[in-house]
Amino acid sequence: MVKIHVDMSLCEFHGQCVFIAPKEFRFEGDDLVYSEEVDEEHRARVERAAKACPQLAIKVE
Amino acid sequence: MTEISLLSEAARACPYHTYRQLRTEDPVRFMPDQNIWVLSRYEDCDYVLSNPTRFTSRESLSSANAYRNCPAALETLAKSRALPRQRTLILADGEAHQRHRKAIQNALSPARMLREFGPSIEGRVNQFIDAFIGKGHCEAISQYAIPLPMALVATIFDAPEEMIPTLKGWSDNFFAALSGHVPESVVIQAAEDTLAFESFILDRVAARRGGDGTDFLSRLTNGVDGAEALNDAEIVNICSQILVGGNESTISLLGNLIYQLATQDGLEAALRADPDKIPAAVEECLRFEPPLQAMYRITLQDEVIGGKEIPAGSKLMLNFGSANRDEKFYRDGEHFDLERDNTETLHLTFGRGRHACVGQTIARREAVIAVTALLDRLENIRLVPGDPPGRAGIFGVRGFARLPIAFDQRQ
Numbered sequence: 001m002v003k004i005h006v007d008m009s010l011c012e013f014h015g016q017c018v019f020i021a022p023k024e025f026r027f028e029g030d031d032l033v034y035s036e037e038v039d040e041e042h043r044a045r046v047e048r049a050a051k052a053c054p055q056l057a058i059k060v061e
Numbered sequence: 062m063t064e065i066s067l068l069s070e071a072a073r074a075c076p077y078h079t080y081r082q083l084r085t086e087d088p089v090r091f092m093p094d095q096n097i098w099v100l101s102r103y104e105d106c107d108y109v110l111s112n113p114t115r116f117t118s119r120e121s122l123s124s125a126n127a128y129r130n131c132p133a134a135l136e137t138l139a140k141s142r143a144l145p146r147q148r149t150l151i152l153a154d155g156e157a158h159q160r161h162r163k164a165i166q167n168a169l170s171p172a173r174m175l176r177e178f179g180p181s182i183e184g185r186v187n188q189f190i191d192a193f194i195g196k197g198h199c200e201a202i203s204q205y206a207i208p209l210p211m212a213l214v215a216t217i218f219d220a221p222e223e224m225i226p227t228l229k230g231w232s233d234n235f236f237a238a239l240s241g242h243v244p245e246s247v248v249i250q251a252a253e254d255t256l257a258f259e260s261f262i263l264d265r266v267a268a269r270r271g272g273d274g275t276d277f278l279s280r281l282t283n284g285v286d287g288a289e290a291l292n293d294a295e296i297v298n299i300c301s302q303i304l305v306g307g308n309e310s311t312i313s314l315l316g317n318l319i320y321q322l323a324t325q326d327g328l329e330a331a332l333r334a335d336p337d338k339i340p341a342a343v344e345e346c347l348r349f350e351p352p353l354q355a356m357y358r359i360t361l362q363d364e365v366i367g368g369k370e371i372p373a374g375s376k377l378m379l380n381f382g383s384a385n386r387d388e389k390f391y392r393d394g395e396h397f398d399l400e401r402d403n404t405e406t407l408h409l410t411f412g413r414g415r416h417a418c419v420g421q422t423i424a425r426r427e428a429v430i431a432v433t434a435l436l437d438r439l440e441n442i443r444l445v446p447g448d449p450p451g452r453a454g455i456f457g458v459r460g461f462a463r464l465p466i467a468f469d470q471r472q
């Protein structure tokens with residue numbers, strides 16, 4: 001499994017994660033909601049989202 | 062490979078052919094005429110951006126330091142009210158950069174900016190269109206692409222509307238001097254403008270110091286919501302980065318988008334049929350024509366990149382204009398393709414990593430709003446025969462100085 005963690009104290013809601021990996025990240029109203037665990041097959045996409053985050057707020061394990 | 066220069070007239074008119082030659086024949090190449098190493102592959106640019114401790118940003122913005130070779134400009138700059146000058150934000154590394162970055166992230170938070178200013182941007186673009194729509198033609202840069210980002214920058218600095226032409230004049234001169242390769246008179250003027258801009262900002266800072274305002278300058282001056290307060294020199298430098306960065310590159314993006322609409326068969330119709338594709342068009346235009354074609358770094362130690370030995374202290378040009386078309390990552394990258402999935406390989410137009418553009422979400426939103434309003438009110442957008450577009454003449458910038466267009470009014 002791929003573990004995702006977003007440091008919400010860093011997130012400024014740029015939404016790049018939502019653009020790149022809409023299955024794992026989405027906005028609900030003013031909140032960023034994301035899957036904490038996803039299947040290994042989605043790792044590449046999640047890592048691309050982490051790389052695209054302008055705040056470097058996303059950690060992927 | 063034979064003679065090749067990014068300063069040749071042909072390369073300055075359209076660099077992409079030269080980029081392809083570099084990328085395929087000599088992707089890490091020393092250019093003696095600019096005393097710079099040009100990195101033209103995606104992976105090499107990504108590597109440098111992702112390793113900020115090995116590559117300093119202290120001259121990230123310029124291919125050549127115009128001030129250094131101009132004693133008259135240096136003499137003017139010595140009269141600054143905000144001394145000692147210090148490298149700030151886009152030009153800073155390590156801890157100093159982190160401090161500036163935290164402050165600017167707080168002050169420019171896209172969530173708050175777009176909540177506060179988003180609706181007013183929509184009203185503004187419609188006013189700009191009102192001013193020219195009856196004529197059936199306009200000069201899209203001065204009448205549309207410039208007013209929108211300038212209005213936003215003025216809002217950020219809480220400057221009155223009448224200041225906009227002055228701010229734009231400063232911005233033009235700063236930008237030209239930064240890019241290097243300009244006449245000395247421009248550099249001297251830019252130094253004088255630096256002092257005027259500094260006074261403008263510092264007067265506003267003084268008026269806010271110790272207050273409880275929550276606008277952009279108050280946030281930088283007093284520190285709000287856990288962000289540290291910055292000193293005068295830091296604030297002035299950050300503001301000039303916002304003035305130029307928030308402005309010139311967005312103007313280029315808007316012009317590049319309008320040019321695509323005017324010249325690409327079917328694009329206008331496709332976007333009108335499916336407005337949800339407008340963000341994809343903006344993203345593809347960002348990839349295809351990065352307004353800032355490159356950023357720069359300096360090696361802090363000896364490096365081997367792409368098999369080339371590069372000594373410590375060498376200047377690197379990260380050639381985003383080329384990386385964004387790298388065959389290894391983009392199929393048919395030399396073409397604008399509305400259907401391209403730009404989530405597969407994110408273009409480098411906004412940089413990446415610690416210095417990634419903090420204004421990118423604002424810039425994207427401005428572009429989407431601007432294109433949506435145009436498509437809503439104009440159709441059959443086209444170039445004007447006999448009045449061709451004029452490119453911005455600044456090295457490393459991809460955009461237009463003039464872009465005359467004609468159109469029909471939509472009913």
Ligand code: HEM
Nearest residue numbers: 121150151306307310311314356411412416418419420424
């Ligand atoms: C299409 C428009 C824009 C483009 C192409 C662009 C491009 C860039 C790039 C490439 C960087 C990275 C610099 C580096 O790695 O050395 C950057 C950083 C920056 N941009 Fe933008 N930008 C745009 C719009 C904006 C806007 C609208 C603002 C502000 C309102 C802004 C403010 C900044 C700031 C303050 C930085 C420095 C961040 C840092 O060093 O940590 N930019 N921009």
Ligand code: SF4
Nearest residue numbers: 011012014015017053
């Ligand atoms: S990309 Fe980063 S800053 Fe933007 S919403 Fe996602 S986690 Fe937040």
